[in-house]
Amino acid sequence: MGQKYLMKGNEAIAEAAIRAGCKHFFGYPITPQTEVAAYMAKQMPKIGGTYLQAESEVAAINMVLGAAAAGVRAMTSSSSPGISLKTEGISYIAGSDLPCVIINVMRGSPGLGGIQPSQADYWQATRALGHGDFQVIVFAPSSVQEIVDLLGKAFDLAEKYRMPAMMLADGMLGQMMEPVEFPETEPKMAEKPWAVTGHNNERPHNIINSLYLTPSDLEEIVVNRFKRYDEVKKNEVMYEAYQAEDAEFGVVAYGATARVVKSAVNQAREKGIKVGLLRPITVWPFPEKEVAAFGNQVKKLLCVEMSMGQMIDDVKLAVNGSCPVEFYGRTGGVVPSPAEVLKAIEEMAK
Amino acid sequence: MAIVFQKTKELTDKPTHYCPGCTHGIIHRLVAETIDELGVGGKTIGIAPVGCAVMAYDYFSCDMVQAAHGRAPAVATGVKRARPDNVVFTYQGDGDLAAIGTAETVHSATRGENITIIFVNNAIYGMTGGQMAPTSLPGQVTQTTPYGRDVSYSGFPVRVCEMLSTLSGVAFAERVAVNNPANVRKAKAAIKKAFTAQIEKKGFSIVEILSTCPTNWGLTPVNALNWLEENMIPYYPLGNFVDKTKEGVR
Amino acid sequence: MSLNLLIAGFGGQGVLFMGKVAAYTAMVEDKYVSWLPSYGPEMRGGTANCSVCIDDKEIGCPLISEPETLVVLNRPSYDKYVNAVLPGGHIFIDSTLIDVTCERKDIHVHYVPCTQMAQDSGMKQLANVVMLGNVLKETGFTTFDVLCKAMEQCVPPKKKDLLEPNLKALKLGYEYQG
Structure with missing residues (x-):
């Protein structure tokens, strides 16, 4: 470097x-x-x-x-x-x-x-x-x-x-x-x-x-x-686990959205919600095993995307019914704010 | 015994799939002989189209790439820009070159892309069974113009060489035919000139070759040759349209 | 010290450049930074804005919807963003161009006539830089020395003669007592 x-x-x-x-x-x-x-x-x-x-x-x-x-x-x-x-x-x-x-x-x-x-x-x-x-x-x-x-x-x-x-x-x-x-x-x-x-x-x-x-x-x-x-x-599967080790609730997000989620995860942690992020870095091949294991670890998963929900299909296939998968997304060019994602995390953790 | 005739080494031994009487075989041979005579077989890369000549990659002995329908000039551009010292040619039919691939044709020409296009014009889609081509003649009966091509409805045939001759990037454009021995010889000369222009880096070169399709025209091979002479040549006059092979386009 | 800065104004007011100079202070100090512009047709004559985040930690969302520090260089931007500023934050208003009294009591309001100041000093194009100097003064997001170094990195070698007036404009804003 x-x-x-x-x-x-x-x-x-x-x-x-x-x-x-x-x-x-x-x-x-x-x-x-x-x-x-x-x-x-x-x-x-x-x-x-x-x-x-x-x-x-x-x-x-x-x-x-x-x-x-x-x-x-x-x-x-x-x-x-x-x-x-x-x-x-x-x-x-x-x-x-x-x-x-x-x-x-x-x-x-x-x-x-x-x-x-x-x-x-x-x-x-x-x-x-x-x-x-x-x-x-x-x-x-x-x-x-x-x-x-x-x-x-x-x-x-x-x-x-x-x-x-x-x-x-x-x-x-x-x-x-x-x-x-x-x-x-x-x-x-x-x-x-x-x-x-x-x-x-x-x-x-x-x-x-x-x-x-x-x-x-x-x-x-x-x-x-x-x-x-x-x-x-x-x-060749690549992913990042963020605050995931002790997480009771999980978020899956990729790309720019994952950054917004990281901000929201930090804010949620400050509020005492044990939430973590799994971020696929390769979306094909999708980190199936890692998402499946995450699904087994947490009570619920939330998928956040800048779309009406597309990667959520892969998340659901990976967890194969082992935990509920919720969705929060904005589309059309709207970037979700950390505050919105925080709200969705809080909803999930209720 | 003395050898008086043999197949050029620039064609493989693979039997072609062309219909009896089709003039693709003649054109393949003219291109291959040209490559052989110019001694460039080892550094030539050919691009096969979609259409009757889709399997040309099996027939030419040089390295070959098979392209998507109409995209051969773009593929040739990529090959040539990566390997400017190789000889790159496309072999395309009328549907491929003058309908779905018109943009690629026009823009490779206007860029003065240093490639050679062998354009086989037989006024019909052969591979798919005889539909109207962009070069089908007014009144011509095809599977999709069963009452004859009505120009007030389907528009007019495209004269490719004339159209391209307005573009500054074109170093050589000539229309030839392969309906009789004299024309075949002229076709060979044009092909050789086009390849030579490329080797000398003069710019874009195209040879439009009027060709027959006895099967889809519904004619015997001999009658097809006559039909070409009587119908195609009047609409698509033979001759040279651009020759900047001495000075080049730049 | 972190910075969470949203700059908004018309295209042509130097919104993006102002953000870029702020962002380069993080390069000088080897901190995490992101600079995100608005883009597209609105850049030409419409509104332009720019988010700059500087932190000791990795930057999460680079798009600022709730700024700690807001700079507004025209009235539409003031109207759009004034209520988005986080309590305890700062708003910097170009008071030459925006005739307004900010009613919010929970934020620091700074009226800086940067357009007038720049004009009076014969630096008509540098109102944005004057404003940046004052943002530094009031928020202390870095030192004046670092900001000057950042400016040096943002003025291309071909336009070296512009460096001196830019530094002068920074100083003018920095020394402005509201």
């Missing part, structure tokens, strides 16, 4: 990606993630990298597909409506076993929605980033420093498991400044013997493809891919 910088989340995303060895960025302007592209546009020429403003989100993700196929670390960034456009390409990337990193700085939706912070793309990120049987590793940072810490990991894991990784941030994280330090380790790029680099008449031709017309062939490919997903689930 070296110098500390005061940086916007969006700028930190870009800088962390560059330091992770990403020299190819393809984007399209959309609020509230535009600083990612602006930062890339400024920095990439200085390091001999590529920043390209595509004609659409659709084109941008397919440029990422091409660059990833050619063996380089590639990234794109957008906000909710733009991610919907990218889902076609993400499905092809997953189906072609290519690594890449996708940023979603979530905003209010559906439709054009709004531009204020939201977490209403949880279902999309964890269930349906495109058509078909596939998953994407999804990180949900809750501070600017954590964005930096996770971005290099996102590239590493994407390459290790040959699948896309997503940074699921929101407008608050993207727009806020916090102090950050960048790791000084050099990125370790994976060997990519499968990449299309030109065979130089030294090997058979490489094919990057997601088409398998024989059902049994496609089934085998998908089943094998899910075996890799099992490895991801086994090895």
